[in-house]
Amino acid sequence: MSITDFIxxxxxxxGLACLLIILSVEYYGWFRLLSMKSKxxxxxxxxxxxFLSSVKEIFxxxxxxxxxxxxxxxxxxxxxxxxxxxxxxIVAGNIxxxxxxxxxxxxxxxxxxFDYFTRQHPAPGWQDTFFKHxxxxxxxxxxxxxxFAVYKRFNSRLLGMKKRPRHKLSDRLAMTFLWFIFxxxxxxxxxxxxFYGGGGFMTxxxxxxISLPYNLRFLSDAAWIVYSISLGxxxxxxxxxxxxxxxxxxPHILLMKAHIYAQQDKGCTQFQIYAxxxxxxxxxxxxxxxxxxxxxxxxxxxxxLRDEEGADESTIMNxxxxxxxxxxxxxxxxxxxxxMNERLRxxxxxxxxxxxSGQPVQKKSPVRIVxxxxxxxxxxxxxTSSMKKIFNHYxxxxxxxxxxxxxxxxxxxxxxxxKQAYMQIMKRTRDMILSWQPKLxxxxxxxxxDMFKTNYFLPVPIIHxxxxxxxxxxxxxxxxxPAGPKTIYHDPCELGRFxxxxxxxxxxxxxxTRLQNPAYNDNKALCCGGSLADIEMDPSEKKNLAVEAIxxxxxxxxxxxxxxxxxxxxxxxxxDIIPVKDIAEIYADSLSSSGSVLERITxxxxxxxx
Amino acid sequence: xxxxxxSSPAYDLLLxxxxxxxVCLSCGSCTGxxxxxxxxxxxxxxxxxxxxxxxxxxxxxxxxxxxxxGKCAMVCPRGINTRKAILEMKxxxxx
Numbered sequence: 001m002s003i004t005d006f007i008x009x010x011x012x013x014x015g016l017a018c019l020l021i022i023l024s025v026e027y028y029g030w031f032r033l034l035s036m037k038s039k040x041x042x043x044x045x046x047x048x049x050x051f052l053s054s055v056k057e058i059f060x061x062x063x064x065x066x067x068x069x070x071x072x073x074x075x076x077x078x079x080x081x082x083x084x085x086x087x088x089x090i091v092a093g094n095i096x097x098x099x100x101x102x103x104x105x106x107x108x109x110x111x112x113x114f115d116y117f118t119r120q121h122p123a124p125g126w127q128d129t130f131f132k133h134x135x136x137x138x139x140x141x142x143x144x145x146x147x148f149a150v151y152k153r154f155n156s157r158l159l160g161m162k163k164r165p166r167h168k169l170s171d172r173l174a175m176t177f178l179w180f181i182f183x184x185x186x187x188x189x190x191x192x193x194x195f196y197g198g199g200g201f202m203t204x205x206x207x208x209x210i211s212l213p214y215n216l217r218f219l220s221d222a223a224w225i226v227y228s229i230s231l232g233x234x235x236x237x238x239x240x241x242x243x244x245x246x247x248x249x250x251p252h253i254l255l256m257k258a259h260i261y262a263q264q265d266k267g268c269t270q271f272q273i274y275a276x277x278x279x280x281x282x283x284x285x286x287x288x289x290x291x292x293x294x295x296x297x298x299x300x301x302x303x304x305l306r307d308e309e310g311a312d313e314s315t316i317m318n319x320x321x322x323x324x325x326x327x328x329x330x331x332x333x334x335x336x337x338x339x340m341n342e343r344l345r346x347x348x349x350x351x352x353x354x355x356x357s358g359q360p361v362q363k364k365s366p367v368r369i370v371x372x373x374x375x376x377x378x379x380x381x382x383x384t385s386s387m388k389k390i391f392n393h394y395x396x397x398x399x400x401x402x403x404x405x406x407x408x409x410x411x412x413x414x415x416x417x418x419k420q421a422y423m424q425i426m427k428r429t430r431d432m433i434l435s436w437q438p439k440l441x442x443x444x445x446x447x448x449x450d451m452f453k454t455n456y457f458l459p460v461p462i463i464h465x466x467x468x469x470x471x472x473x474x475x476x477x478x479x480x481x482p483a484g485p486k487t488i489y490h491d492p493c494e495l496g497r498f499x500x501x502x503x504x505x506x507x508x509x510x511x512x513t514r515l516q517n518p519a520y521n522d523n524k525a526l527c528c529g530g531s532l533a534d535i536e537m538d539p540s541e542k543k544n545l546a547v548e549a550i551x552x553x554x555x556x557x558x559x560x561x562x563x564x565x566x567x568x569x570x571x572x573x574x575x576d577i578i579p580v581k582d583i584a585e586i587y588a589d590s591l592s593s594s595g596s597v598l599e600r601i602t603x604x605x606x607x608x609x610x
Numbered sequence: 611x612x613x614x615x616x617s618s619p620a621y622d623l624l625l626x627x628x629x630x631x632x633v634c635l636s637c638g639s640c641t642g643x644x645x646x647x648x649x650x651x652x653x654x655x656x657x658x659x660x661x662x663x664x665x666x667x668x669x670x671x672x673x674x675x676x677x678x679x680g681k682c683a684m685v686c687p688r689g690i691n692t693r694k695a696i697l698e699m700k701x702x703x704x705x
Binding site for chain 2: 317347349350351352353355356375376378379407408410412413416418421425530532535536537538539540570571574
């Protein structure tokens, strides 16, 4: 091995060794941080099926980036060509090297600098020509992706990105090394062919164009060394930059497939933080991006979590927690759990005394339906009075649980990170609801519904009022009204994205109004801005978000905005653009205009009697 | 007795973090919408009065009754971020 060979392989090998050592130490540390429950879960999950489904997911998401494909084709091509193209380059290079040397496994530099080491004596027969053309094709594929990546720095909108993320210094350094790798390889291979002949359709062609005297052949060596330095530099900076995701996505997927979640698990949290690719797609989906500058969005939140000083309080608390970023995330980072972990860390020890906690809950006479309007319904009494009217209309045995006593489900407290206080509220509310020994619990607040379903462990079915109303539509107890007002339905975050209730409210509205289809619905639905999760934003900023959301939702001829959440109703009504009604109100109004089938039959019987 | 001449260091600190508390009119909308006020008699405006008049011990007790539902912020005609103010006060008195 000559001195030039030695100088060539040192930067690459050193970088690779550093990367492997740092990764091993980091991953071992994070694995140890996994909770005992998670470790047991992982141990139980290890199976051929788990392994195969993880490999499939790794291939689909780490290499092909199919989730980005569903969102934006150009952005997908950029990510996919860089990841999949580089992967194929490595694989094809290794196969070429293994076939030429006859050894399936060799030193890593042998395949990386294969053209350099074999320039004096190329492989015989078809192999050399085939692999040169194949590798040129793959290099062209990667370079096309790189072209888009560079272009994105100047005009991100072309690739469907509203706003370009602002990367920190180590990210930029790693990105510079990465951007150098492929052009350096192109130049190195082209010069190789200038002085030593051969080459594929691209590097060979470029090599032929570059006409240099033979005594300048050291330029070829220099280009190979630049390639090696770019690779080595990238490997050394990688663990301290966002490119850590390239390798960390693999353990993240393995944990995800073992159903291990980041919620209150330090180890899984670390894996997720570093599996985040900082691609900025979450910035695109975040409604605060346009209005709020670079403050609480998950891109900046996770970036701060990676830093030693961690995320500051303002960043932690400045998030609507609407879940739009989680839906859009191509890596499936549980952004909400990461944020909740931080909120619990800073606020869980604050004191709390439940008002009137000294009075025990009295046992009451049994009722079939307990209706829980939620504390927000105190500000929207039209919803509760409409529900009362509906219950009376259908002759239900019901009780308005929080009509006399004001109680909260505890979710606002939980979202602020005060879990211990939340537990007290939960216990009181749960006891109060169950004191009526109900057969069915109905709530018109999706925030309460989410809490009841996920945390309360109630032994009774819990449904949203839209599901209850839909049951009458399905049973044909309510005659359809074909000429109702033109209505747009807004999916509340908790009801739609968190609980998956999309169909029922639409079905109710379809029968009692002329329902229009907005651009943002189902899991892409916009947040009203009034989310109780954001503690940093002033009410005026929340109102601005509501205005923006309404502008994007309604059409010129829309007559009313329907929602199924009291918070959305309050916030949209504050924007004062279009009349806002809850589905219960629209349904109750339709009862007085149409009358139920049952009511009409009874009326007919009365007429016949007389 | 309320001493208006005496400055309140905790209030000054709160003003830095939540400047909007300065525009409170004490209109009582917050108290009207508060679910804890019905049982404890404390609303956000009471908390601010206690803070301004240095009655910190009483304030620290009153703060513990807040259920953090945020209706006070929703009804506030002056757009005060009451939840942040309450959280900051709770942290101040805990520390």
